[in-house]
Amino acid sequence: MPDPVQDAATPPAPAKPAPARAAGSITMHDVARRAGVSLKSVSRVINREPHVSDKLRTKVEQAIAELDYVPDTAARSLAGARSFIISVLFDNPSPNYTMKLQAGAYRACVDHQYHLRIDRIDSARPDAEIVAELAALLRNGRCDGFVLTPPLADIPVVLDFLQAQGVRHVRVAPENPSAQAPGVGMDDTGAGAAVARLLWRAGHRRFGVITGPANHGAAARRRLGFLAALAELGHRGHVAEANGGFAFEGGIRAGAQLLASQPRPTAIFATNDDSAAGALVACAQAGLTVPQDISLCGFDDSWVARSVWPYLTTVYQPIEEMGYAAATLLMDRDGSDAPPLRQMPYRLVERDSIAPPPHEI
Amino acid sequence: MPDPVQDAATPPAPAKPAPARAAGSITMHDVARRAGVSLKSVSRVINREPHVSDKLRTKVEQAIAELDYVPDTAARSLAGARSFIISVLFDNPSPNYTMKLQAGAYRACVDHQYHLRIDRIDSARPDAEIVAELAALLRNGRCDGFVLTPPLADIPVVLDFLQAQGVRHVRVAPENPSAQAPGVGMDDTGAGAAVARLLWRAGHRRFGVITGPANHGAAARRRLGFLAALAELGHRGHVAEANGGFAFEGGIRAGAQLLASQPRPTAIFATNDDSAAGALVACAQAGLTVPQDISLCGFDDSWVARSVWPYLTTVYQPIEEMGYAAATLLMDRDGSDAPPLRQMPYRLVERDSIAPPPHEI
DNA sequence: GCGACAATTGACAACGCTGACAAGTGCAGG
DNA sequence: CCTGCACTTGTCAGCGTTGTCAATTGTCGC
Structure with a gap:
């Protein structure tokens, strides 16, 4: 129940005045006086408004620096249009x-x-x-x-x-x-393609993809980029696919599924790290060692990529x-x-x- | 370089006035008028100040509810001592x-x-x-x-x-x-003890502990609680210990170390989940299956506890x-x-x- | 029923800054 | 030298709330 006036049931105790504002903190007035200009001029400089002479700007900036002035957000927000x-x-x-x-x-x-x-x-x-x-x-x-x-x-x-x-x-x-x-x-598409090229260069020719949630566009693009790059590199065979739902457990299932497909892939691209970690488990359960027996690539460079063994090769997303x-x-x-x-x-x-x-x- | 006046090198473009404040937003004035009281009285009610009659409070609270009034943080902060x-x-x-x-x-x-x-x-x-x-x-x-x-x-x-x-x-x-x-x-000590009791009840009698960073007090308490509870339960043997530094890789090393100790523990308590995940890897590398061959307990109930196989039994920390x-x-x-x-x-x-x-x- | 005192309520000036607008300043052209 | 215009700079009234202090009410003892 959104109560604008705090929760009426539990009176949070009468607030004792506290030192929120550093006493005697310096304000725009101080800066203006020091620079020998008007209040508004200081404001102009701070807000980078046009029509300010270099000379004035310099004076003000110097005063600001000397006084170590920091504008008060609350006041700016109250007076102006921005809330900061x-x-x-x-x-x-x-x-x-x-x-x-x-x-x-x-x-x-x-x-x-x-x-x-x-x-x-x-x-x-x-x-x-x-x-x-x-x-x-x-x-x-x-x-x-x-x-x-x-x-x-x-x-x-x-x-x-x-x-x-x-x-x-x-x-x-x-x-x-x-x-x-x-x-x-x-560029998820490009990243997917990059994974394809990496795997291809390593010598792989039989691939599997662990896809993401159906409505997740980025996952779809990663897959598409991967598939397209493969085709461009000359790959003609079938690429096995299984949905891992971007989750660890889903990755286990999808990994097992891929491992059971014929011919068995030698490289699997999981469209996120969680499902890749799951695939890793599936490999272990199938008695396969990563990367000797089978290669695996994740996506995201998330925390889990370094919480599993071996550490996951993955795509760093600049989140x-x-x-x-x-x-x-x-x-x-x-x-x-x-x-x-x-x-x-x-x-x-x-x-x-x-x-x-x-x-x- | 902390520049109070934004970065002088890259002028962030003159700000065009934007709709920060919902135009015509209702204020304390509106509430005061509606309730037929003074501004200050509204303020008193909002801040739960003493010396407010029930009658007045009721009137004001009703007006606030009717108008759907929300106090303006910027103004409160500017005028008062709190910054919110x-x-x-x-x-x-x-x-x-x-x-x-x-x-x-x-x-x-x-x-x-x-x-x-x-x-x-x-x-x-x-x-x-x-x-x-x-x-x-x-x-x-x-x-x-x-x-x-x-x-x-x-x-x-x-x-x-x-x-x-x-x-x-x-x-x-x-x-x-x-x-x-x-x-x-x-209560890290108590939690450590709880882990000890859990392992003891499962039938374990030979234990190993993966400790945390030396300066990490909570890790020390978990260990101490674990050890003390063990002693209290009647355990007399040696408890093997190795430092995992709260990290995955450290957990691998510490796990391997513990596995090499004689007699080999049948249960390992890692004082955090990351090192537990590492220990899991060490077990796998040693050809041991968790939990059939060896039991493992983590601490934190962090994300990794469900990113490894088997899922880690651990202690949920109410972070x-x-x-x-x-x-x-x-x-x-x-x-x-x-x-x-x-x-x-x-x-x-x-x-x-x-x-x-x-x-x- | 009266004064003293406490509890309650209100008026009003800040708080630090910006927006609107007015006032000055300098320069080109007449 | 003056007018007009563009460019600069300044003045001033709020923004919505709280703190201070004064005014109003209610209560109690005698």
């Missing part, structure tokens, strides 16, 4: 992903003197409820924009609502980049960079430079789970 | 731990109409630098208090500085609870609850109810890595 808060809206249950994204967004906020808020919305609920939640969020504490993480970045009702409300938002790894809101993502870029996009608003999708570079992380295929017997 | 922001200060590289703690703190903030800030400090640096960082944090954006996560919660210079500055703080899993700052933690409790302690300041340490309950999570010992041959 952006929010990362997430639903992704993966702590690894969320944490990294958030870390990147946080860095961006620090760089821009913003605060980062975290909000969660359950994307599985009916549209109407999602909108209601969103509206509550908006009312409850204003913010200058949202970083939308998947799958939130692809829910039409979310996008439409935000647009209708005129709230800025950036989509992370959007399924269908559009001009309406900028997005940051990575933190995406968080940084998305947050920056939100704050560096000059209003119009919105490329539909900015792609961050992925990177192959070669560890120990890939080797040349065993000799045929 | 608390910060989780962390250095713990484990995304799992940090994420959970943060999630708990976040929930608490939502419940109290606060914002959560995240700050990071490198605890490995010299004391002087740590203090400088802390001071910068304090100056840069005020907040009403810090949640100190380990190992930050045990650095004397951090504690002293915060106390000297009069900034409230709560310690999470503190090494030496003191009356100076409240702490929340868990999120600790985050919630710590944040709540910061916000429910009535100034004096500070128990040195509030212990949150742990829970044994029995999964698949423990079984009765194999028959002697």
Whole structure:
């Protein structure tokens, strides 16, 4: 029950005045006096407004530096149009992903003197409820924009609502980049292709793919890129596939399935690390040693990639960079430079789970 | 280079006015008018100040409910002593731990109409630098208090500085609870003992322990609790020990070491999940099947506990609850109810890595 | 029923900053 | 030298809330 006035049931005790504001903290007045200019001029310099002479700017910046002045966010927010808060809206249950994204967004906020808020919305609920939640969020504490993480970045009702409300938002790894809101993502297709080339170069010719959730676009692109690159490299045979649902247990099942297919693959590409870890177990259960008997490649370079043996060769997804870029996009608003999708570079992380295929017997 | 006035090198483009404040949003004035009382009375009700008659309170609360009023944080912070922001200060590289703690703190903030800030400090640096960082944090954006996560919660210079500055703080899993700052933690000793009893009941009589980093107090307590309970249960033999450093790779080495000791343990207690996962690998490399040939118990119930096969039996650490409790302690300041340490309950999570010992041959 | 005292309520000035608008300044062209 | 215009700089009134202090009410003892 959202009670705007705290929870009436448990009076949180009368607040004793506390030292929130450093007493006698220096303000814009001090800077203005020191620089011998007006208040507004200091404000102009701080906000990089146009029509400020170099001389004045220099004077003010020097005074700011000398006094070690830091503008008060609360006052700026109260007086102006900005709140100096952006929010990362997430639903992704993966702590690894969320944490990294958030870390990147946080860095961006620090760089821009913003605060980062975290909000969660359950994307599985009916549209109407999602909108209601969103509206509550908006009312409850204003913010200058949202970083939308998947799958939130692809829910039409979310996008439409935000647009209708005129709230800025950036989509992370959007399924269908559009001009309406900028997005940051990575080239999943290219990364899938890179995995294919890596495996091919190692000498593999019989492949298996562990696919992801049906509605997960990135997983589909990784698979497609992999398959396309294989075809381009001259591969003609059948590629076995099994769905691992991006989960450990699903990876075990899918791995076992792939191992049972004829002819048995010598290399398996799992479209995320969790399912790759599961596949690793399946291999062990089948009496196969990775990478001597069979090679395995994951995707994400998540925590689990180094919590299994052998360490997983995988694709580093620049999640933190995406968080940084998305947050920056939100704050560096000059209003119009919105490329539909900015792609961050992925990177192959070669560890120990890939080797040349065993000799045929 | 911390530049208070954004980065001079890359002008973030002149900010175009944006819709931060929902236009025509309702304020305290509206509530006051509707309830037919003064502004200050509304303020009193909202802040649960004393000396408010029930009649007035009822009137105001009704008006608030009818108007769906939400106080403006920026204005409150500007006018009053509180900033309505608390910060989780962390250095713990484990995304799992940090994420959970943060999630708990976040929930608490939502419940109290606060914002959560995240700050990071490198605890490995010299004391002087740590203090400088802390001071910068304090100056840069005020907040009403810090949640100190380990190992930050045990650095004397951090504690002293915060106390000297009069900034409230709560310690999470503190090494030496003191009356100076409240702490929340868990009973590591008791949890270690619980593991011992579980293994003993399963029939094990030869044990090994994978210890944690030397300076990690919780790891030491887990070990001690385990050992003490064993002694109490009547165990007299030697308990093999090896240091796993709380890491996967360290766990592999420590596991191998333990497996080589004579007589070989039939059950191993790893003081965290990562090293337990490593031990699992060591067992596999030694040709031992878990849990048929050897039992293994982890600690933390972290993500990896379900990313290995078999799933690890482990101890659930109420990290999120600790985050919630710590944040709540910061916000429910009535100034004096500070128990040195509030212990949150742990829970044994029995999964698949423990079984009765194999028959002697 | 009166004064003293406590409990309750209200008026009003900050809090630190920005937006709108006014005022100055310098330069080209007449 | 003056006018007009573009560029700079300054003045001032809030933004929505809380702290201070004064004003109003209610209560109690005698």
